[in-house]
Amino acid sequence: MPKVHEDYAANKRNFIIKCANEAFLEKPLYQITMRDIIVKTGFSQGTIYRYYSNVDEIFLDSVNRSTPPDVLETAIGHLFSLDKKEADIVFESINAMGDYIKKLQNTVGGKILFGILVLYAFDQQKKESVLQRLIFRQSLDNAQSRIIGYIRQNIEKGVFKPIIPLEEIIRFTQAAVDGISTDTAIQSIEDRSETYISEMFATLAKAILYFLGTAEE
Structure with missing residues (x-):
């Protein structure tokens, strides 16, 4: 062209x-x-x-335009490079996902995003076709994959000694992040979501560390 x-x-x-x-x-x-x-x-x-x-395509384009593609991945990569205890890195990496969501929700695109999450929460067909194309969703998925990869490496090194199978931890993490994201959309209507996000991701991080046989110090 x-x-x-x-x-x-x-x-x-x-x-x-x-x-x-x-x-x-x-x-x-x-x-x-x-x-x-x-x-x-x-x-x-x-x-x-x-x-x-269709209107879904417009919503999708609007959200993706206001969602920087590498912000969360860069933050996670930085945390992995720090000279800190492995448990602290896992804790901070999980909370980085919460920080990412909090920053996004203050943009017009973020408000549209959370509207989409509510609108399609119970529409499985649109949820799969639209939500998976969101940079927001891709960033969260990539962050989870990197965190799980880091956890797996440290299980192999003997740093973490999980009390349940890693696959169960992975499923738990995915379900929790999806649930928090959807609930955040609902909470945002009442302007209480920033505190909610911080609390829920901190709780998620503590739960994962518990499953890994350790705890936040």
């Missing part, structure tokens, strides 16, 4: 996302339709659908 066409398309998408974000500030995400965005932009229906096939 010639550059002028690429720039034209990018400008159109940027304007559509800008209008979608404005619409979100005016009413809840679950009430926003493609019609609302068409009216906001002043574009024809055909123009909007040329760039986005």
Whole structure:
């Protein structure tokens, strides 16, 4: 595609996302339709659908644009490089996921993200097709994989002596992070989510360290 066409398309998408974000500030995400965005932009229906096939695609693009792709991975990598006790690194790495969520929720994209989590919490088909394409979800999944990899290495070294199988710890961690993320979306409606996130990730970290046969000191 010639550059002028690429720039034209990018400008159109940027304007559509800008209008979608404005619409979100005016009413809840679950009430926003493609019609609302068409009216906001002043574009024809055909123009909007040329760039986005449905409103989910617009929500997804808006969230991903406001979600830096490597922030959490960089934070986890830094923690792994520190000269600290392994248990402290695990504890701080798990809490880094909570810090990541807290920072994101203060952006417009973050507010849309948590609206999506609530909207699709009980829609398994959309949950799988939309949520897995979120940079937010990918970052959390990658962080968990790196933390589990670090834990596995230190089990092999004899640093951690788990009291339950590692696979159970992995399942527990995945379920807990998913649950906290969804609950955060609900809590954010009542403006109590930052404290909730800190408390829940600290509790999760302590539980994992307990399962690993150690405890936060």
